[in-house]
Structures are given as structure tokens and as C-alpha cells.
Amino acid sequence: MSLLTATFAFLFYIATAILVIFVARKIWIYAQTPAPLKIPTTPAPTTRAGVAFRMVKEVTIFESLFKSNKWIWLFGWIFHFGLFLVLLRHLRYFIDPVWGWVAFIQPFGKYAAFMMIIGLAGLLARRILVDRVRYISAPSDHLMLLLLIAIGVSGALMTFVEHTDIVSLKSFLIGLMTFAWATEAGLTNMPNDVILIVHLSLVVLLMIIFPFSKLLHAPGVFFSPTRNQVDNPREQRHVADWAKKLDSNKAN
Amino acid sequence: MAAAEFDTPKLKEYPVIPRLQEGVMKHSQPYTAKSEFQEKLGFPGELVDNWQQVAIDKMGELNKKYRSLGVYLDSCVKCGACTDKCHYYLGTTDPKNMPVARQDLFRKVYRRYFTLPGKLFPKLVGAEDLTKEVLDDWYSYFHQCSQCRRCSVYCPYGIDTAEISMAAREVMDTVGVGQKYCNEIIGKAQTIGNNLGLPEPALIDTLEGLEEDVEEETGVKVRFPVDEKGADVLLITPSADFFAEPHIDGLIGYGKVFHQAGISWTLSSYASEAANFGMFIGSYENMQKLALRIRQAALDLGVKRIVFGECGHAWRVAYSFLNTLAGPFDFLDPDYPVPQHICEVTHGLINEGKLTLDPSLNDDMVITYHDSCNVARASRMGDTPGGQFEIPRNIIKAVCNNYVDMPSYSIKEGTYCCGGGGGLLTDDLIELRVKGAMPRMEALKNVVDEYGVTHMAAICAICKSQFSKVFPYYDFSMDQIISLHQLVSNAIVLTPENATEDNDGGNDTDDENQAEAA
Ligand code: HEM
Ligand code: HEM
Ligand code: SF4
Ligand code: SF4
Numbered sequence: 006m007s008l009l010t011a012t013f014a015f016l017f018y019i020a021t022a023i024l025v026i027f028v029a030r031k032i033w034i035y036a037q038t039p040a041p042l043k044i045p046t047t048p049a050p051t052t053r054a055g056v057a058f059r060m061v062k063e064v065t066i067f068e069s070l071f072k073s074n075k076w077i078w079l080f081g082w083i084f085h086f087g088l089f090l091v092l093l094r095h096l097r098y099f100i101d102p103v104w105g106w107v108a109f110i111q112p113f114g115k116y117a118a119f120m121m122i123i124g125l126a127g128l129l130a131r132r133i134l135v136d137r138v139r140y141i142s143a144p145s146d147h148l149m150l151l152l153l154i155a156i157g158v159s160g161a162l163m164t165f166v167e168h169t170d171i172v173s174l175k176s177f178l179i180g181l182m183t184f185a186w187a188t189e190a191g192l193t194n195m196p197n198d199v200i201l202i203v204h205l206s207l208v209v210l211l212m213i214i215f216p217f218s219k220l221l222h223a224p225g226v227f228f229s230p231t232r233n234q235v236d237n238p239r240e241q242r243h244v245a246d247w248a249k250k251l252d253s254n255k256a257n
Numbered sequence: 258m259a260a261a262e263f264d265t266p267k268l269k270e271y272p273v274i275p276r277l278q279e280g281v282m283k284h285s286q287p288y289t290a291k292s293e294f295q296e297k298l299g300f301p302g303e304l305v306d307n308w309q310q311v312a313i314d315k316m317g318e319l320n321k322k323y324r325s326l327g328v329y330l331d332s333c334v335k336c337g338a339c340t341d342k343c344h345y346y347l348g349t350t351d352p353k354n355m356p357v358a359r360q361d362l363f364r365k366v367y368r369r370y371f372t373l374p375g376k377l378f379p380k381l382v383g384a385e386d387l388t389k390e391v392l393d394d395w396y397s398y399f400h401q402c403s404q405c406r407r408c409s410v411y412c413p414y415g416i417d418t419a420e421i422s423m424a425a426r427e428v429m430d431t432v433g434v435g436q437k438y439c440n441e442i443i444g445k446a447q448t449i450g451n452n453l454g455l456p457e458p459a460l461i462d463t464l465e466g467l468e469e470d471v472e473e474e475t476g477v478k479v480r481f482p483v484d485e486k487g488a489d490v491l492l493i494t495p496s497a498d499f500f501a502e503p504h505i506d507g508l509i510g511y512g513k514v515f516h517q518a519g520i521s522w523t524l525s526s527y528a529s530e531a532a533n534f535g536m537f538i539g540s541y542e543n544m545q546k547l548a549l550r551i552r553q554a555a556l557d558l559g560v561k562r563i564v565f566g567e568c569g570h571a572w573r574v575a576y577s578f579l580n581t582l583a584g585p586f587d588f589l590d591p592d593y594p595v596p597q598h599i600c601e602v603t604h605g606l607i608n609e610g611k612l613t614l615d616p617s618l619n620d621d622m623v624i625t626y627h628d629s630c631n632v633a634r635a636s637r638m639g640d641t642p643g644g645q646f647e648i649p650r651n652i653i654k655a656v657c658n659n660y661v662d663m664p665s666y667s668i669k670e671g672t673y674c675c676g677g678g679g680g681l682l683t684d685d686l687i688e689l690r691v692k693g694a695m696p697r698m699e700a701l702k703n704v705v706d707e708y709g710v711t712h713m714a715a716i717c718a719i720c721k722s723q724f725s726k727v728f729p730y731y732d733f734s735m736d737q738i739i740s741l742h743q744l745v746s747n748a749i750v751l752t753p754e755n756a757t758e759d760n761d762g763g764n765d766t767d768d769e770n771q772a773e774a775a
Contacts, residue, residue, distance in 0.1 A: 031331070038324035041541065043577045044417065046409045046634055048642035048670065063413065073338040073411035081336065081413075131337065136277050138337035140352045141361065143383030145374070146335045217373050218382075222414055225332030230325050231406075231415030236637055238577045239594045242584045247322055251545060 006186065010177065010194045013205060017181055020212040027216030032224050040230040041245035049236035056235050063232060076131065084124025088153075090117035091160070098175050099182065118161040125154045149218065152207060159204040170196040263688040265730045266348055266695040268702050272666070274341045275350040282351035285689050287400050287681070290435035297444045298543055301433035308432040309387050313370050315431045316424075320371065325420040330367045332414045333357060339408040339416070344673045345401050348692035353398045356408035356418040362394055363421050392434070399425040400436060401689055403679035404537065404570075405630035410670050422679070423539025430538055438683035443534045443543055450550065451496035451530035457483075460526050463499050471509055477751045479516045481508075482523045484558065490515070490522035491555050493531045493575070493596070494566025495718035503739045504721055507567050510742025513749045514603050518611045522564070525554035531571035532718065536578075537680035544574065548582035561590035564597045567740060569629030569717030570678065572598055576636035598638050600716060603745060604648045607655050613750040616658050623659040624744065625701065625710045626650060627724075628672035629717035643669075649716055649741055656748035661708045667700035675715075677723030690723060691730050698731040705733075714741045 006014075050056045062068040067085075070078045094114040097103045129150045132138050163169050176193035179185075186192040195201070214220070227233065244252065292302025305311055320327050339356040341347070346354040353359060361383065368375030368384035375384030385391060404419035429435065445454040455463075464481040471479045482488065492515075498508040515522045528550040535544030555563055563586070565575045575596045580586065586595040594601075606612050626649060638644040646669045653660050667673050676693030704710040715721055715738060724738035 035324060035328055038321060038327060040324045041322065042581060044325065044420070044635070046406060046415055046417070046670075047637055047645065049637075051640075051642060067413055069411060069415065070336070070338055070413040073342070073413075077336050077338050128336075135337065137274075137340040137352070137355060138335070140277055141335050141337060141340065141355065141357050143335070143381070145382045148381075214374075219332065219334045222332040222334050225328045226414045228324060228328045229332070229415045230328075231409050231417050236642065238580055239596075242580045244581055245322075248541065248581070251542065 006192050007194045007197070009197055009202070010192060013195055013209075014181055014186065014192060016206075016209045020209045024212040024215055028221075028224060031216060031221060032228075035224070035228040039245035039247065040234065041248050043234055043236075043238040043243050044230050045234040045236050046231040047236055049234065051236050053235055056233055060227065060233060063226060077128070080124045080127030080131070082124070083120045084128065084153075087117040087120025087122075087124060090114045091121055091157075098171075098178050101175070101179060115164050118157055118164060122154060122157045122161065125150055125157065129154070145218070149220075152211060156204060156207045156211065159200050159207065162200050163198075163204065167198070167200055169198045169201045174201070263691070265691055268695070268699045268731065270703075272347070272696065272699060275347065277352040278350040279352055282345075282349045282354065282401060282689065282692075283394075283397055285401060285686065286397050287683060287685050288437040290437045290440040294437070294440045294444050295430070295433060295435050297447075298430070298435070298440055298540070300430045300435055300440075304433045308392075312387055312392075312428050312432050313366075315428045316367060317371065319424050319427065320367075323420070323424065325417065326424055329360070329414075329416045329420060330364050333360060333364070333412075333416055336413065339412050339418075342408050342411045343402075343418075344405070344407070344676060344696045345403070345689065345693045348676070348695035349401075349689070351401075353394070354401055356412075356416075359398055359402055359418055360416070360421045362391070362398055363425050366391060392429070392432075395425050395429060396434060399429070400681065400686070401693075403630070403674045403676065403681055403693070405674035405678055406634040407630065407671070407674065410634060419679070423536070425539075426537070427539035430540070435538070436680065438685070439534050439537050439680040442532075443538070443547070446530050446532075446534070447543070447546055447550075450525075450527050452532055452534070453496045453499075455496060455499065455529065457526035460499065460524075460529055464524070467505070467509065467512075471512065475751050477516070477753055479509075479512045479751070481512050484526050485521075485523040486558050488521045488523035488558065488560055490520055490562045490564050491528075491551075491558055491560040492522050492524055492564050492566060492599075493528060493551055493554075493571075494524070494599075495531045495568040495571055496529055497718040497722060498566055499529075501718075501722060502725065503736070503743055504567075504718055506743035506746060507716075507740025508742075510740065510744075510746035510749075511566060511599050513746050513751060514599075514606065514612065514742070517613065517749060517751060518606045520602075523558060523560070525551075525558060527557070528554035531565050531568045531575070533571060533574040534680060536570060536574055541582075544578070545582045548574065548579055551579070552583040552586070555586070556588065562593045562597060563589065563595055564599055564602055566599050567716040567718065567742060569631040569719060570635075571718075573631040573635040598648075599742065600648050600652060601638050603742070604639070604652055607652065612745075614656055614745075614748045615750050616656050616748050618748045619657040619744055620659070622657065622712045622744075623661065623708060623710045624653055624657050625661050625663050625704050625713050626653055626668075626741075627663075627675070627697065627713050627715045627720060628668050629715060629720050630672055630674045630678060632716060633672045634670055649714075652741065653714060653744060656744045661704050661710055663700040663704050667696065673697040673700065675717070675720040675723040676727065678717075678719050682719050682723055687726075691727050694723065694727045694731070698727075698733075701733070702731070712737050712739050714739050714744060716741045 096107045177195040180192040295302045365385040366387045374382045399422045402422040409417035442452045498504045533547045638648045673696040676690050725735040
């Protein structure tokens with residue numbers, strides 16, 4: 006096993022552990038914390054199914070954002086949809102044999118890199134050019150966009166310009182997942198390509214900061230009481246556990 | 258504190274997103290509450306010595322009690338979609354009145370003390386220590402949010418700045434810096450029963466006077482009963498309805514509706530207030546104390562239904578929170594939702610044909626309707642989502658021949674706040690109130706110029722008071738704001754016979770005697 010391979014093996018395990026453990030912890034905290042009052046932004050659905058539909062619209066077509074600002078919507082949606090396709094396309098490195106539909110999206114899916122990069126560039130331009138958005142941006146907000154652009158560009162370079170050795174990369178990744186280094190076969194070395202090293206280093210960084218950054222919006226949206234509550238306060242009494250203690254104030 | 262001089266914003270033909278002018282509203286702070294009023298509500302009388310620690314502990318506690326807080330503080334991606342959605346930003350141009358920037362005043366402290374990157378690299382992620390300057394900014398800008406939730410409609414995650422403002426105000430109260438207007442009012446409502454501090458005899462007196470006035474005008478004895486045991490309906494209405502203009506004309510309208518429908522009703526002197534300012538300061542406990550007075554009054558008077566008069570945030574607390582805070586209301590008639598809005602009652606009666614209405618009696622007016630933010634975005638009327646928009650409009654259309662809506666971005670879920678909600682309806686914030694009303698004034702001017710609108714109807718006591726105050730700044734006259742039920746009152750045709758004939762129409766005939774007994 007080369008030093009490079011050992012380093013990345015180590016980094017991937019650490020980054021995956023941080024990503025999984027801390028995101029799970031956040032989700033657990035969100036799930037445990039009550040929303041003591043009914044605060045859906047109305048008009049809101051009056052049934053669970055209706056809420057599920059509202060949520061699906063929020064995460065697939067960014068409904069509220071569409072009402073709000075067409076430019077952010079356009080760039081944001083292009084970026085996220087591109088990202089989604091890119092991640093689906095990446096599944097082929099982690100599963101063997103590759104599922105039919107993952108294979109199916111490969112040929113056109115690779116252009117999703119451009120969607121991602123164009124969307125991100127648009128968002129970055131807004132962040133720099135629009136005085137209101139500039140005002141609310143911290144350095145981390147700019148850096149997050151730059152990080153994702155760098156991941157996208159390095160990835161696209163491999164796809165369109167300077168191919169890497171996908172076969173040994175895949176073998177390396179599946180080896181990591183199956184703990185091949187502990188077996189006799191051992192862990193395949195990952196390709197020693199600069200662009201790939203850059204790509205993977207940035208991906209590791211992204212995984213590590215995910216649970217501590219605004220990227221928590223991805224799990225967060227599902228827990229937002231203004232979006233996930235059913236509008237039925239008159240029909241169904243809604244009381245948080247901590248508020249039950251206060252209920253004893255009540256005259257009866 | 259309150260700036261004496263300021264310029265009223267100019268109204269434009271189309272809304273324009275203004276450029277930022279940093280710090281222009283920093284000076285806008287309401288008076289702080291005196292220690293006796295703080296202590297009444299269970300808060301320290303003045304800034305405590307270790308206020309920083311107390312504040313941070315309170316933030317941690319609230320973060321455990323309210324999921325909204327943690328999710329909203331973590332999730333904002335600074336996309337900027339909300340930046341042009343707040344009427345206070347549009348009217349003042351101060352960037353800290355952009356919803357996300359307002360949240361950031363709180364978020365930067367949360368990041369500093371509760372998140373890893375904020376502890377390690379504060380500059381990188383915009384985290385900051387809780388200093389005296391930050392607290393001072395909180396006091397300015399969390400009292401420049403009317404908790405109207407317009408931003409929440411447009412945020413991709415529904416981040417509701419109102420939740421952050423409420424939390425910030427609760428933290429400030431906990432360290433001993435409360436707002437005079439809200440906290441004195443809560444104190445009065447908790448001891449006397451209403452925000453005005455109007456005691457029982459004065460209330461009875463006022464309502465007797467009202468009965469006489471209405472009889473003089475219509476020749477019909479329309480009753481305005483107080484504390485009548487065994488009435489069907491307990492009416493909870495904002496105390497401004499008892500004396501303020503145009504509120505009182507709305508109250509007369511409710512009385513006439515009940516009278517003609519033959520529904521027996523009563524006010525309560527113990528719970529003579531619909532408004533619940535406990536919400537504005539984010540205090541669950543104080544809000545619950547006020548809500549429990551309503552439960553107590555309903556039990557004491559033995560009523561079957563609870564109906565709320567025209568008030569925006571009161572309806573939010575009633576519709577969305579009352580069952581939580583003071584329920585279950587299993588001792589009331591299960592055939593009616595608890596509570597009901599007076600508009601639901603009137604609308605139902607109109608549909609059943611129980612009211613005799615002549616819309617031509619309102620022909621001297623062209624009406625538009627202001628959706629109050631808390632009714633529009635934080636509650637509902639009727640059985641279907643959006644009933645809060647349709648029911649009031651349908652009532653207006655049944656009692657008036659001339660109705661037009663304001664531009665679509667300024668009504669329904671996108672409605673602009675009047676500028677005086679959320680505990681800001683106080684003279685020490687007049688500059689903020691005038692500037693914050695600008696987007697609504699612009700939309701109103703649009704229909705006044707284009708369609709000859711003469712009056713704007715509202716169903717909120719705060720909106721009504723705010724508009725009568727700020728209209729003159731924008732060259733409208735203060736009587737152009739009216740109560741929705743004032744229109745009903747104008748159009749309802751009462752005859753002395755009518756009152757008794759209608760008896761057979763009602764479904765609770767046994768109780769009607771009471772209403773007619775006078
Ligand atoms: C449930 C999944 C997700 C949903 C519903 C979602 C939704 C959104 C929305 C509505 C926005 C605001 C508009 C915009 O600026 O694009 C946004 C921003 C953003 N999202 Fe997501 N997102 C999701 C997952 C992710 C993931 C997995 C990543 C990154 C790995 C990500 C990265 C970002 C970034 C960096 C921004 C800020 C863009 C800016 O700076 O303007 N999102 N997301
Ligand atoms: C362990 C994780 C990852 C590995 C091993 C990996 C590896 C690769 C490789 C080998 C390529 C070149 C594909 C080709 O030659 O056809 C690539 C492309 C790309 N990668 Fe990644 N990547 C990872 C994670 C990510 C993530 C998290 C993102 C986005 C945030 C990303 C974005 C891209 C993009 C945009 C391309 C170019 C378009 C495409 O081929 O789909 N990668 N990646
Ligand atoms: S709740 Fe209303 S007043 Fe407060 S920030 Fe949002 S839009 Fe502005
Ligand atoms: S719209 Fe929501 S996510 Fe975007 S900046 Fe405003 S509060 Fe943050």
C-alpha cells in the first residue's frame with residue numbers, strides 16, 4: 006500500500022465517521038426537540054399527506070424560493086439538480102455490479118458537472134454583486150461556494166480532460182468499504198494523479214465541515230416547523246412534554 | 258430615545274428595493290420597562306450583573322425547548338431570498354432590518370457559544386461575543402420586527418424571523434432589559450383583565466352607553482352584555498373595541514349580527530381582552546396565564562362557544578395556541594370549533610340566510626381589504642386552507658357593492674404588515690411605525706389612484722390603530738381605515754319586529770330568550 010493510499014484510506018474513514026456521527030447527532034437533536042406551539046406558515050395543509058406533499062415540493066422544486074426570487078431559484082436549482090445527478094453518477098464507484106439505472110445516466114449525466122458549476126458561479130456572482138447579499142455574507146459563505154466549485158472543476162477536468170484510472174480507483178474504494186486491507190488481498194493503490202488528489206482532498210474537507218456548517222440545511226428543512234406541521238390546532242391538542250408541567254396551572 | 262424628526266418615505270408607483278444605508282435605524286429603541294413591571298412578570302428589574310452568562314444560559318435553554326430555534330439558526334444558507342421581504346427594511350433601508358441580518362444578530366452569538374466553528378474560527382463564520390454593543394443592537398433591531406412572518410413565507414426553509422425575535426426578547430427580559438409597552442400591558446391584562454386596565458364597572462358603563470347609542474341610531478335595542486351566565490357565546494375581543502375608533506364600530510357590528518341571528522352572547526369582565534402580548538415577548542408562561550383567564554371565564558359563565566373579535570395576533574394565539582395553552586375545551590359545544598372567529602360566525606350566518614343585508618347602504622364607499630399578517634400567515638378560518646383570505650372578502654362582498662383588491666404581492670400570504678404589530682404600537686417607535694407602513698401605503702395608493710378606493714377594511718385592532726395614526730403622514734385621512742364589521746353594521750337591516758320574528762330560524766331556540774330579554 007502506497008503512502009498516498011494509506012493517507013487517503015485514513016482520511017476517508019475519519020471523514021465518513023465525522024459526517025455520519027455528527028449529522029446523525031444533529032438529526033437526533035432536531036427530532037428530540039419539541040416544537041411546543043403550532044406555527045406552520047399558513048395557508049398550510051390540514052393533513053399529514055398534505056404536509057408530505059408540501060415538503061416534496063420544497064425539496065424538489067424549491068417552491069418557496071420560486072415565489073421569492075427567480076434568480077436565486079434558477080441558479081440554486083440548477084446547482085442542486087446538477088449536484089444530485091453528479092452524486093448519482095458517482096454511485097458507480099461504490100457498487101459492483103453497477104445498477105442498470107446508474108449505468109443509464111452515465112453518458113448524459115456527466116454534463117451535470119456544468120450545471121453544478123454554472124449554478125454555483127451564478128450564486129457566487131450574486132453574493133459579490135448584490136449589495137444585500139454581500140452584506141449578509143461571512144467569509145465562510147464565499148469559501149463554501151469556492152470549495153464546491155473547486156470540487157466540480159477538478160471532477161470535470163477528470164471527466165473531460167485528464168482521465169484517471171477509474172478501475173483501480175473503484176477497486177480502492179470498494180476495498181475501503183469491505184476493509185480489504187485487513188484481508189490477504191490487501192487494498193488496491195489509488196491512482197497517483199494530481200487532479201484526483203485535489204478532488205478527493207476537497208471532498209474530504211467537505212465531508213468534515215458538513216455537520217458543522219450551513220449545509221445542515223439539507224436535514225434541517227425536514228424539521229422546520231413552519232413547513233412540516235399540520236394545520237389542525239383546533240382539532241387536535243398539541244402539547245410539548247415540558248409544557249405539560251405548566252398545565253397544572255390550569256383551573257378545572 | 259424616540260427621534261422627534263424624520264422624513265416620511267416617498268411613495269413610488271412600483272415597489273423599488275432600496276440600497277442599504279447602514280445604521281440609519283440604530284437609534285430606534287423603545288422605552289425600557291421599569292423594575293416594578295419587570296418583576297410582576299417574573300423578570301429581573303434591571304440588567305443583572307452576570308447578564309452575559311444568564312443570557313447565554315437562557316439561549317441554551319430556549320434552544321432545547323424550541324426546535325424552531327436550533328433548526329433556523331443552523332439552516333440559513335444566506336441565500337438572500339428574504340432580504341427584500343421585510344417592510345421595515347423596505348421602509349427604513351437599514352440592512353439590519355433585512356430578516357436574515359436580523360436573525361444574524363442572534364445567530365452570531367449562537368455560533369460563538371454553541372457551535373464548533375464559531376468557537377474555533379469566529380471571524381471565518383461570522384461569530385461574535387455577546388458584548389454590550391451586541392445587546393444594544395438586539396434591543397434596537399428585535400424591536401424593529403413586528404413578527405409578521407412575511408420573511409418565513411419566502412425562505413426556502415420557512416425560517417421565521419418572528420421566532421428568533423421572540424427568543425431574543427425573552428433573553429433580554431431574562432437579563433432584565435424589557436420593553437415598557439409590552440410588559441406594562443401584560444401586567445395589566447394579568448391583573449385587571451385587559452390591556453387598557455379598564456376595570457369592570459367602567460367596562461359595564463361603556464357598554465351601557467353603547468347600547469343607548471345604538472338604540473338611538475337604529476331604534477332597536479341591541480344588547481352588549483357583560484358577565485351574563487348561561488349565554489351561548491363568550492365573546493373575547495380586543496379591549497380597543499370598547500372605545501377606540503374605528504374599532505368600536507366593529508363591536509357594534511358584532512352586536513348587531515348576534516342580535517339578528519338570535520344568538521345569546523356575553524363579554525367577560527375577567528377576560529376582557531383578546532390580545533395576548535405574552536406572544537410578543539416570546540414568553541410561553543405569560544402567554545399561558547393570559548389564555549387561562551379565557552378558559553376560566555368560559556367555565557364561570559357556563560357558555561357553549563368561544564368567539565373572538567377582530568384582532569390579528571389575538572386570532573393567532575386563539576386559533577393556533579389556545580387549545581395548547583388552555584385546552585382541552587371538552588366542556589364546550591362540540592358542534593363548533595373552539596375558538597371561532599367572528600368572521601366565521603358572520604360568514605356562516607350570511608350563507609344560511611340569517612342576516613338581512615342591504616349592500617347598497619355601503620355604496621358611498623369603494624373598499625379594499627388589508628390582510629392582517631397574523632391572520633394571513635399564522636392561522637386559518639373555516640375548513641380549508643386559505644379560508645382566512647376568502648371568508649373576510651366574501652363577507653365584504655356580501656355587504657358592499659364596490660370591492661377591489663390591492664396588488665397581488667401585497668395581499669393574502671404576501672401581505673405587508675401595517676407596521677405596528679408585534680408590540681411596536683407605541684409612540685416611542687413612531688418613526689419606525691411610519692416608515693414600516695410604507696409598503697402598505699404604496700399598495701393602497703395604487704388602488705386609490707387607479708380604482709378610486711375610499712376605505713380600507715381590516716380585522717385587527719393593532720392594524721386599525723396603526724393606520725389611523727400613520728395615514729395622515731401619507732396624505733390619507735385617519736377615517737379611511739375601518740373595521741370589517743363596521744361594513745356589516747352599516748348594511749344590516751334591523752327592525753324591531755325582525756328581532757323577534759327571527760326566533761324560529763335559530764337552532765338554539767331555548768337560549769334565545771336571554772338575548773331578547775331586554
Ligand atoms: C435535501 C437536500 C437539499 C435541499 C432541499 C437543498 C435546498 C437548498 C436551497 C433551497 C438553497 C437556497 C438556494 C440556493 O442558494 O441554492 C440551498 C443552498 C445551498 N445548498 Fe442546498 N439543499 C440540499 C442539499 C444540499 C447539499 C447536499 C449540499 C452540498 C453538498 C448543498 C449545498 C448548498 C449550498 C452551498 C448552498 C448555498 C448557496 C449559496 O451560497 O448561495 N445543499 N440549498
Ligand atoms: C468519495 C467521493 C468521491 C470520489 C471518489 C470522486 C471521484 C471522481 C472521479 C474519479 C471523477 C471523474 C469521473 C470520470 O472520469 O468520468 C469525478 C468527477 C466529478 N466529481 Fe467526484 N468524487 C467524489 C465525490 C464528489 C463529490 C462529493 C462531488 C460534489 C460535491 C463531486 C463532484 C464531481 C463532479 C462535478 C465531477 C465531474 C462530472 C462527473 O464525472 O460526474 N465528487 N469524481
Ligand atoms: S417577521 Fe416580519 S417584521 Fe420580522 S423580519 Fe420577518 S418580515 Fe420583518
Ligand atoms: S431566505 Fe432563509 S435561508 Fe435564505 S437568507 Fe433568508 S433566512 Fe437565510
